[in-house]
Amino acid sequence: MFIRTNRILTVAWWILYLATPIWTYLIMSTAAGGYVGMINSILPVFMGIFTGWFQRWYPRRMARGR
Numbered sequence: 001m002f003i004r005t006n007r008i009l010t011v012a013w014w015i016l017y018l019a020t021p022i023w024t025y026l027i028m029s030t031a032a033g034g035y036v037g038m039i040n041s042i043l044p045v046f047m048g049i050f051t052g053w054f055q056r057w058y059p060r061r062m063a064r065g066r
Contacts, residue, residue: 001059001062001063002059004058004062005054005055005058005059008054008058009051009054009055012047012050012051012054013047013051016043016044016047020040020043023039024036024040027039
């Protein structure tokens with residue numbers, strides 16, 4: 001159960017950090033370019049909140065059965 005939960009969360013974080021340089025590059029060429037640092041600092045916070053929620057929700061869901 002732990003390994004499966006960890007694998008899902010690892011993929012989610014991998015996607016976040018893979019996408020970060022892409023949207024950073026795209027945002028830097030717009031008027032919002034000055035906010036890239038703030039955006040790149042806030043999004044991991046939301047991912048951390050999701051991680052906390054998911055690591056409680058997913059094992060309970062699996063224990064109950066799909």
